[in-house]
Amino acid sequence: MRRLCLLFLLSLPVSTAYAQVVILPPVRNVTPPDMTPGPKVSGPLERVAPPPAPPAKARWWRFFLPETTDAATFKAGDKTIHVAGVEPPPVDAACPLAGGASWPCGRTALYSLRMFLHGRAVECFFPDSGDVTDITAPCRVGTSDIGLWLLSEGWARPNDLATDEYRSAATDALCTGRGVWRGETPPADCPKKDTGGG
Numbered sequence: 477m478r479r480l481c482l483l484f485l486l487s488l489p490v491s492t493a494y495a496q497v498v499i500l501p502p503v504r505n506v507t508p509p510d511m512t513p514g515p516k517v518s519g520p521l522e523r524v525a526p527p528p529a530p531p532a533k534a535r536w537w538r539f540f541l542p543e544t545t546d547a548a549t550f551k552a553g554d555k556t557i558h559v560a561g562v563e564p565p566p567v568d569a570a571c572p573l574a575g576g577a578s579w580p581c582g583r584t585a586l587y588s589l590r591m592f593l594h595g596r597a598v599e600c601f602f603p604d605s606g607d608v609t610d611i612t613a614p615c616r617v618g619t620s621d622i623g624l625w626l627l628s629e630g631w632a633r634p635n636d637l638a639t640d641e642y643r644s645a646a647t648d649a650l651c652t653g654r655g656v657w658r659g660e661t662p663p664a665d666c667p668k669k670d671t672g673g674g
Contacts, residue, residue: 532603536616539598547585547631548623550598550615557600558612561623561642562632565656573659581656585631588655592625593617612637630655 507513542550542557547564550557565571569582602613615622626632627642630649633656634642650657651666 534601534603536599536601539600541595542598544586544590544593546582547589548626550600552598554609555605556610557615558610559623559626559632560612560614561635561638562626563635564626564632569656571656571659579658581658585626585656588629588631589622589626598622628654630657632656 505513539550539552539557542552545551545556546567548559548562549564550559565582565585567582567586569580570578571581572578596617598615598617600611600613600615602611605611623632623638623642624645627634627638627645628649630646630653632646634646638646647666649655650660651662653660653662
């Protein structure tokens with residue numbers, strides 16, 4: 477059998493024969509004399525790829541005077557940061573009022589955010605994004621959670637990333653007619669307002 481394999485290899489063109497035969501160096505023990513040797517290996521050694529690097533840890537990044545493009549989006553350098561958990565109205569959105577009128581709730585929401593920030597630095601929590609320029613992250617100004625403020629004031633709706641606290645704040649704004657909910661009829665399941673009567 478061995479002779480048959482050798483004859484087969486010799487019958488191949490030189491380039492093919494070299495492509496099929498791989499000569500591996502012998503395994504040798506290189507353990508220093510004062511150390512316990514590793515287990516004996518009978519076959520060739522395999523090179524194992526190093527484990528992947530752990531993901532970068534998230535941290536707070538500070539942005540001074542970022543450009544606000546809607547009620548929950550900031551531009552800072554080449555990065556666009558969306559406040560996590562909220563869906564702002566489009567800047568050109570109009571919200572209905574009683575009697576068929578409407579008002580520019582999108583622009584009012586953006587203006588309200590700008591007034592709330594009042595030139596203060598915005599901080600957002602995310603890992604080093606590298607070349608990624610479109611980021612969704614929780615953000616704050618001072619100790620105030622921007623997403624929670626937007627929902628509490630009615631300037632945004634909760635989205636799929638909203639926490640229970642966010643959803644509760646949005647419900648309260650809806651039921652009390654704040655922000656974009658101004659002029660809307662509150663849902664029937666809203667808590668009844670306390671009129672103070674006995």
